[in-house]
Amino acid sequence: TNALVPPPGSAAAGPTTAGLPLALWNLQAPHGGPAVTATRCADAACGRVETIALWRGAGDPRFIDASLSPDDGALIVAFSAPELHVLRCVDDARGTRWAMACSDSVIDAQSNAYGSAYPSIAFHLTARAAAPLIAYHARDADGAGGVLRVVACADATCRAAPPPLEARTHGYEVGSYPHIVLDPIDGTPTVAYLNASAGDSGVRHSGAMTLRCADSACAAWEGAGDTTADGGAAGGPFPRVVDDAGVQVGSF
Numbered sequence: 001t002n003a004l005v006p007p008p009g010s011a012a013a014g015p016t017t018a019g020l021p022l023a024l025w026n027l028q029a030p031h032g033g034p035a036v037t038a039t040r041c042a043d044a045a046c047g048r049v050e051t052i053a054l055w056r057g058a059g060d061p062r063f064i065d066a067s068l069s070p071d072d073g074a075l076i077v078a079f080s081a082p083e084l085h086v087l088r089c090v091d092d093a094r095g096t097r098w099a100m101a102c103s104d105s106v107i108d109a110q111s112n113a114y115g116s117a118y119p120s121i122a123f124h125l126t127a128r129a130a131a132p133l134i135a136y137h138a139r140d141a142d143g144a145g146g147v148l149r150v151v152a153c154a155d156a157t158c159r160a161a162p163p164p165l166e167a168r169t170h171g172y173e174v175g176s177y178p179h180i181v182l183d184p185i186d187g188t189p190t191v192a193y194l195n196a197s198a199g200d201s202g203v204r205h206s207g208a209m210t211l212r213c214a215d216s217a218c219a220a221w222e223g224a225g226d227t228t229a230d231g232g233a234a235g236g237p238f239p240r241v242v243d244d245a246g247v248q249v250g251s252f
Contacts, residue, residue: 023040036053036061050097052099063080064079065120069123071156077089084136086134117136133152146173146176147166148166151163152219167211174195195208
């Protein structure tokens with residue numbers, strides 16, 4: 001069968017509630033300003049496609065990730081504009097043409113001043129429903145580096161969320177390109193990410209790291225006495241260092 005091939009930089013989101021392939025990307029609309037758009041196949045053979053705007057705003061949307069809610073198949077979209085936005089979109093069947101109705105929640109408004117990037121979506125169970133769990137990178141307030149943040153939305157729309165959990169090491173770019181996955185046994189999240197720093201000669205050094213959350217809502221890092229991972233500082237957990245083959249080779 002024909003598959004919709006997303007353009008570079010897009011985030012493939014799998015089927016919509018109509019069961020048709022879907023792709024997402026950011027688009028500079030000629031007269032409507034920046035937008036997050038969705039394009040789906042109009043039929044099972046993907047003989048033609050349909051494109052709609054899910055979000056328009058003053059910011060420039062970037063770093064899009066998307067997933068489907070395990071509860072009802074709603075499309076969950078996270079992106080930077082530059083603060084972190086979370087959309088929850090469902091098919092809108094009121095008209096004859098394809099449309100989606102979306103709620104928009106701004107998570108971690110503080111990241112607006114410094115920028116957020118590279119969101120990665122998973123889900124955790126609340127008392128009522130599966131809610132988004134998002135790992136992302138945010139610039140540090142003093143400009144000396146960046147931090148890894150994880151936020152566990154309190155509900156399915158992400159309109160309520162506690163302050164994000166951070167992992168930081170001063171002078172480092174912590175948390176670039178994060179990817180969050182859940183333990184298949186107990187649902188505990190683990191975040192893989194890139195940690196980079198400037199060496200003595202000005203050459204950047206980087207390594208792949210993983211941090212495991214202490215619980216399914218990632219209220220703290222596993223092994224930490226507080227909610228900040230500080231590269232082995234007192235009370236902080238020790239991120240694992242992995243090589244390109246994904247094998248643990250040490251820690252710091």
